[in-house]
Amino acid sequence: MSPQRGATAPEAPVSTMPFSRALNAGLRAALAADDHVLLMGEDIGRLGGVFRVTEGLQAEFGDRRVLDTPLAESGIVGTAIGLTMAGFRPVCEIQFDGFVFPAFDQITTQLAKLTNRHEGAISVPVVIRIPYGGHIGAVEHHQESPEAYFTHTPGLRVVSPSTPNDAYWMIQDAIASRDPVIFLEPKAKYWMKGEVDTSARALPLHASRLVRRGTDVTLVGHGAMVTTLLQAAALAESEGTSCEVVDLRSLSPVDYGPILDSVRRTGRMVYAQEAPGFTSLGSEIAATVMERAFFALEAPVLRVSGFDVPFPPAKLEGTYLPDADRILEAVDRTLAY
Numbered sequence: 001m002s003p004q005r006g007a008t009a010p011e012a013p014v015s016t017m018p019f020s021r022a023l024n025a026g027l028r029a030a031l032a033a034d035d036h037v038l039l040m041g042e043d044i045g046r047l048g049g050v051f052r053v054t055e056g057l058q059a060e061f062g063d064r065r066v067l068d069t070p071l072a073e074s075g076i077v078g079t080a081i082g083l084t085m086a087g088f089r090p091v092c093e094i095q096f097d098g099f100v101f102p103a104f105d106q107i108t109t110q111l112a113k114l115t116n117r118h119e120g121a122i123s124v125p126v127v128i129r130i131p132y133g134g135h136i137g138a139v140e141h142h143q144e145s146p147e148a149y150f151t152h153t154p155g156l157r158v159v160s161p162s163t164p165n166d167a168y169w170m171i172q173d174a175i176a177s178r179d180p181v182i183f184l185e186p187k188a189k190y191w192m193k194g195e196v197d198t199s200a201r202a203l204p205l206h207a208s209r210l211v212r213r214g215t216d217v218t219l220v221g222h223g224a225m226v227t228t229l230l231q232a233a234a235l236a237e238s239e240g241t242s243c244e245v246v247d248l249r250s251l252s253p254v255d256y257g258p259i260l261d262s263v264r265r266t267g268r269m270v271y272a273q274e275a276p277g278f279t280s281l282g283s284e285i286a287a288t289v290m291e292r293a294f295f296a297l298e299a300p301v302l303r304v305s306g307f308d309v310p311f312p313p314a315k316l317e318g319t320y321l322p323d324a325d326r327i328l329e330a331v332d333r334t335l336a337y
Contacts (some may be wrong), residue, residue, distance in 0.1 A: 013199035020165035020190040023053045025198070026171040033063050034089065037175055040067040040076060041093030051131060051190050062332070073103035080126045081111055089125045089175055090129030097132040098141030104149070111180045123178040127171075132160075133274050134321050135188035136306050137314040143187075144311060145275035147222075150182045151252040151284070158251040159205060160184040162226040164194040166249065173205040178255075184251070185241050186224035191246055199232075206250035208258045214244035217331050218262040218269040220285065222248035225322065232327040241331060251281055259285070261291050267298035268334040272322050277305035299337035302330045 017025070030037050039054060045068040048055030058066035066278040069076050073094060080090035094100045100107075106126065114124045134143045150158045157179050161167040167185070174181040203209055211226065212233055226247045233243035244262050248254065262271050269289055271282040286301040304322045312320050 014197045019164045022168040022196050024166040030175045038065045039088045039091045042095050077103040077106040084124045091127040094130045096142045097144035108153050112153045126180045127174045129183045131187045132184045133186045134317050158182045160223040167198045168196045169201040188224040208255040209247045212245035214242040216242045218244045218266045220246045221272040232324040263293045264296040269301045270330045272304040276308045299334040304330050
């Protein structure tokens with residue numbers, strides 16, 4: 001490692017940093033560890049990305065490894081597919097969630113299927129980073145929750161960290177994966193600070209995590225919604241209800257172990273998500289829990305989600321997005337059974 005790179009490394013194994021800086025540190029570690037890793041996307045080099053996740057990386061690793069691309073998402077992903085066949089590990093940034101759809105064909109008909117098409121003879125280790133979700137007061141195409149499109153597509157791995165520590169480790173694990181990974185970054189979390197332990201990863205990439213213990217109701221979610229669930233659990237506790245909270249972390253594949261263990265203890269479950277509810281990830285989680293833990297349930301699994309309409313203008317996002325009050329209403333309904 002060069003002196004320049006070494007100078008940017010954290011001095012202590014545990015430090016406090018924002019979610020975006022944790023991602024930056026994780027990308028830096030992956031670039032330093034493997035010369036085949038490269039970053040590509042719109043304005044990620046000199047500018048450092050809209051959310052400054054890649055800030056400073058082009059200056060450190062050069063413009064042949066941190067590439068500013070044309071504004072053409074299909075071209076970005078298509079080029080990444082070609083690069084991975086040449087032995088590289090490209091990490092693509094989609095500037096905003098709503099901009100991923102021009103690349104949807106490349107992702108779902110090429111990237112997701114190439115390994116199967118070649119009967120496992122090749123791998124396509126492409127990571128596609130997508131800032132997603134609401135809470136930033138943005139306009140149309142800049143606030144979406146497209147996770148169900150990708151979890152529905154066989155051949156893709158889909159993950160979403162909710163803490164800076166997970167952001168640091170999960171981006172490195174995604175880059176190291178032999179399979180294509182859709183890496184969903186909750187925009188609402190970019191400025192949230194938390195401890196990052198750079199000495200050891202806490203969990204594997206595709207493990208869900210129990211983040212709060214409780215006895216009465218299991219609350220499950222992913223991304224920015226985990227913070228809202230914890231807020232709801234704290235409010236419920238003040239009213240005498242004990243809520244357990246599980247962070248999904250991996251959306252495909254799903255690690256059901258901690259979820260089912262929790263539901264078998266509490267007998268009740270509420271799933272919350274920003275995405276619309278119809279044919280969503282929450283629908284799949286609820287159905288699977290009903291199938292695999294039916295006799296432990298004291299009430300149906302309930303879902304709290306965004307409404308089945310396009311994401312509204314910024315002034316209405318507070319009405320559209322699930323908040324602690326809507327989650328507590330679902331908690332009250334499940335306890336009433």
